[in-house]
Amino acid sequence: MVSLSEITRDADRFAAGLAARLAGEPDNRFQGMPSDGDSRAGYEAMGAEGWIGLHWPAELGGRGLDSLLTLAAEERFGYHWLPLSSYLLSVKTIGNALLDHASPELQERLLPEIAAGRLVFCQGFSEPEAGSDLAALRTSARRDGDRYVVSGHKTWTSSAQVADWIYLAVRTDPEASRPHRGVSVLVAEMGSPGIEVRPIETVGGGALNEVFLDEVEVPAEQLVGEENGGWRVLMSTLDHERVTSEKVGIVLRVLDDLEEAGAPTLELRRLRGEAEAARLLGRRAVALLAERRPAAAAAAMAKLSMSTLSKRTADAGTRLLGPRALVEDGPEAIGEGRLAGVTRSTAGSSIAGGASEIQRRVIARQGLGCAA
Amino acid sequence: MRSMTSVTDHVGADEAGQFAATVAAIAARHSQPDPWQPGAAASDATPSLEAALDEAGWPELGRDEALLPLAGPAGAALGRAFASLAPVDGLLGGALKVGTVARYASAGCVTAEPHAGAVLAGRARTADAAAYTDALGVAAVTVTDERRVADDEARVRFAAWAAASTGYLAGLSEEALRLALEHAQSRRAFGGPLSALEPVQQMLADAATLVDGLSLLAGDSPGLDALVHAGEAAEHAVGICMQVTGALGFTTEFPLQRAYRRSRSSHAWADAVAVAWDGGREAPS
Numbered sequence: 056m057v058s059l060s061e062i063t064r065d066a067d068r069f070a071a072g073l074a075a076r077l078a079g080e081p082d083n084r085f086q087g088m089p090s091d092g093d094s095r096a097g098y099e100a101m102g103a104e105g106w107i108g109l110h111w112p113a114e115l116g117g118r119g120l121d122s123l124l125t126l127a128a129e130e131r132f133g134y135h136w137l138p139l140s141s142y143l144l145s146v147k148t149i150g151n152a153l154l155d156h157a158s159p160e161l162q163e164r165l166l167p168e169i170a171a172g173r174l175v176f177c178q179g180f181s182e183p184e185a186g187s188d189l190a191a192l193r194t195s196a197r198r199d200g201d202r203y204v205v206s207g208h209k210t211w212t213s214s215a216q217v218a219d220w221i222y223l224a225v226r227t228d229p230e231a232s233r234p235h236r237g238v239s240v241l242v243a244e245m246g247s248p249g250i251e252v253r254p255i256e257t258v259g260g261g262a263l264n265e266v267f268l269d270e271v272e273v274p275a276e277q278l279v280g281e282e283n284g285g286w287r288v289l290m291s292t293l294d295h296e297r298v299t300s301e302k303v304g305i306v307l308r309v310l311d312d313l314e315e316a317g318a319p320t321l322e323l324r325r326l327r328g329e330a331e332a333a334r335l336l337g338r339r340a341v342a343l344l345a346e347r348r349p350a351a352a353a354a355a356m357a358k359l360s361m362s363t364l365s366k367r368t369a370d371a372g373t374r375l376l377g378p379r380a381l382v383e384d385g386p387e388a389i390g391e392g393r394l395a396g397v398t399r400s401t402a403g404s405s406i407a408g409g410a411s412e413i414q415r416r417v418i419a420r421q422g423l424g425c426a427a
Numbered sequence: 428m429r430s431m432t433s434v435t436d437h438v439g440a441d442e443a444g445q446f447a448a449t450v451a452a453i454a455a456r457h458s459q460p461d462p463w464q465p466g467a468a469a470s471d472a473t474p475s476l477e478a479a480l481d482e483a484g485w486p487e488l489g490r491d492e493a494l495l496p497l498a499g500p501a502g503a504a505l506g507r508a509f510a511s512l513a514p515v516d517g518l519l520g521g522a523l524k525v526g527t528v529a530r531y532a533s534a535g536c537v538t539a540e541p542h543a544g545a546v547l548a549g550r551a552r553t554a555d556a557a558a559y560t561d562a563l564g565v566a567a568v569t570v571t572d573e574r575r576v577a578d579d580e581a582r583v584r585f586a587a588w589a590a591a592s593t594g595y596l597a598g599l600s601e602e603a604l605r606l607a608l609e610h611a612q613s614r615r616a617f618g619g620p621l622s623a624l625e626p627v628q629q630m631l632a633d634a635a636t637l638v639d640g641l642s643l644l645a646g647d648s649p650g651l652d653a654l655v656h657a658g659e660a661a662e663h664a665v666g667i668c669m670q671v672t673g674a675l676g677f678t679t680e681f682p683l684q685r686a687y688r689r690s691r692s693s694h695a696w697a698d699a700v701a702v703a704w705d706g707g708r709e710a711p712s
Contacts, residue, residue: 320705321655321698328649328656332640335647339639356636363636412629419628423608423635426623 057120059127066106066128070135073100083138085260085383085392087400090301092138092261093217095175098145102172106132107146110345111154115162116170122345123338126300130334133304136393140214140261143301145169145176149222152292155347156240156280165220165242177218177245179209179266180289186211187413189224189289190235194268196225198275198282203227203241205249205271213407215252215264218245222292223268228283239285240292243273259400294350296408297358300337306330306361306368309397312390318375326368333360352422355414362405369398440496443646446484447500453479454508461509461562461685468556470564472513472531480514489518489587490580499645502591506598509685512563512693515595518588521548524568525699528557531564538570539584541704545577546585561692585704586650593649596661596693597641603686604638607631607668610675627671634667651701658697661690 077083077097086092101107109125111117129147132139150169153162168174185191194207205225215221223241231237243250249271254262280288307330314323337357343350372380372394382388383395405411419425457476463469488498502515513531516523521539522532524547529538534554540547549570559565611622611631621627637660644653665686669676676683 321702324652324655324701324705325659326656328644328652328654329640329660331647331649331653332644332656332660335643336636336640339643355632356639359632359636360640415629415632416625418632418635419622423622423628423631425611425628425631426620 057124059124062109062120062124063127063131066131067135069104069106070131070137073097074135074137076100077138080138083261085396086138087259087396087398088403089136089305090133090139090143090299091213091259091400091403093140093214094138095141095217097138098141098175099172101137101142102170107142107172108150108166108170111150111166111170115154116167122341126298126337126341129301130304130307133301134308136305136308139301141175141217143296144178144214144218145174147298148292148296149176149178151295151344152222152288153242153279155291156288157242158276160276161242161279174220175214175218176220176222176242177212177215177264177266178292179212179215179221179223181211182208183210187410190233190238190286192224192226192238194223194225195229196223196227196239196241196273198227201275203273203275203278205241205243205268205273207268209266209268210263211255211407212252212264212266215245215266216254216262220244221250221266222279223273224285224289227285231283235286237283238289239282240279240288241273242277242279243271247271247273257403259403260396290351293409294340294344294354297354297414298337298340298344299358299361299404299408300334300341302361302365302404303330303334303337305397306333306364309368309372309390309394312393313372313375316376316379316389316394318371322371322375326364326371329360329364329367333357333364336360349421352418355409355417356422358408359411359414359418362401362411365397365401365404369394369401372398440646443497443500446497447504449483450480450485450501451504451507453483454505454510458508458510461679461682463562463685463688464679466558467562468558468565469562470513470531471511471562472564473511476511477514477517485514486517488591489520489584492579492583492586495583495586495590495648496646498587498590499594499597499647499649502594503598503601503642503645504594505591506595506600507602509599509602509682509689512592512595512689515588515591518591519546519584522551522568523588523696523700524549524570525696525703527567528565529554529568530696532566532568533564538568540570540573541585541700542575543706544704545575546581547573548576549573559692561688563692589651589654590645590649592693592697593641593654593657594645596654596657596690597638597645599686599689599693600634600638600641600661600664603665603668603683603690604631604634606681606683606686607634607671607676610672621671630667630671634664634671637661637664651704654697655701658690658694662694665690 083092108117110122196203227239228237249269340353519539521537524540554566
């Protein structure tokens, strides 16, 4: 049995080596938050070297380990600044959700390909008029014999420009008594006729995308969970997404950079202590998810604590080091520009995967029992 | 690379839970009313509490490194009861001193001042009790016979103190949140409970996230980094609880103000101790 310290050490060694190999990729040079960056070569290497699906069953391409070990490995991936968007979407979020909700046939078709690092997913949830209020989504999927016909407009879709498949939240019953009751989840190949992707540049240094769907035909067996039972699938998918353990590593790296630049020990101790708390909140959520127990409030706490910590770390960098904190490149840059990049990108960390206000609502209502 | 601490290196979680339950029962039996009022030089030191804890083996926490995982949960049990911090400081082997002031100090007592990775042990020649925001028995002290203790014993004592202090702040914040939630769910305004109001929910969610983080830290053999975070986080969380309880929380008869004052004082002391432990050259911010 592999121990936590062994997997941490091995993941650290692998991530450091891969980061060195990817250092020349120009696309990610000014990607401020590595968890938002994409690298096909990086993703393929993770799959080829056995770092995808550590806790997935061996027959689906995984290694059958405890999911807490996956969490520890992801923290090291973040620490070494690996471009992780493809991994986080395909593996941590959608892969884990498929493991919970997809049919055995769909799992056998998709998960081994993901585990091998050959299949990248993007996630089509938000729409121009449905973000925090996800139940307002309008992209329609009309059943037509043995297929669905999907039309609509998704936006803020990370990694759509590189993805092979998309995990889609769609409306299958426009007449449902409450909006969330008419929602389903489908998976579709990005190469399907009728799908068009348009990138949107961001201040973080990477791109989000719009995804236009025009009469896209999706085989009915690519439904995830029950028809009109998609809301539960979506919420559980978000629980996986919200345990942003890789960001613990990202923050710890920036704190090491701050230490090297001479930041006061007291403030570094405070933020490292906060990172320990965020790590433990993530571990708790993952343990609940692994046992298939209610995890929404715990996952929301993991997410909220981490986005707060990212901002506080960026703020501390500016406060403690002054104007130099924002130098992005060259000899004056702190941590080869990592501090400046995170400072620029951290505004996104309290929005993506559910705004902090939504996390707080979930915590209050589902965790503390406050009335709606 | 910083290593990940295991939840229980030497002793099981059950053992930590059992000892914490013993401490909780003792704290409940020996709880006393708040001796503090504005302008008072007060101490909440409770000799009967300390005697009962001594009998239950509390001092061993400061002597046996293998018992470190017990210190956080045991400290949390004291914090939840808003009990005296004197037993926690006792783990250091003397009255905790930083600069010119010490807690639970009296003339002739042994003092313990963290400094540059060691503890300066001394004896208080004089101790002038100070009116203080918290009932910590704070006194301005002058010290004689000071010597630097940097051996394993001092290190184990300091680690146990830091873990128990972090745990104490976790327990204190848990209880403060419990009081605030109880208030928010029973007090009615705008046609429903306070807890149904979105702004109140948003604040309570922030407090709960901080408190759960502290509680998890308490069970994970917390060190000085965790304590420095805990001081600020407890102050923030309890401050939210004060806001949620409105004017009631601001009164001396409602217990929340004890947590409010203790979280503020603990933040100041935790930062000062960390600065001193690291060599004392930085001013606390």
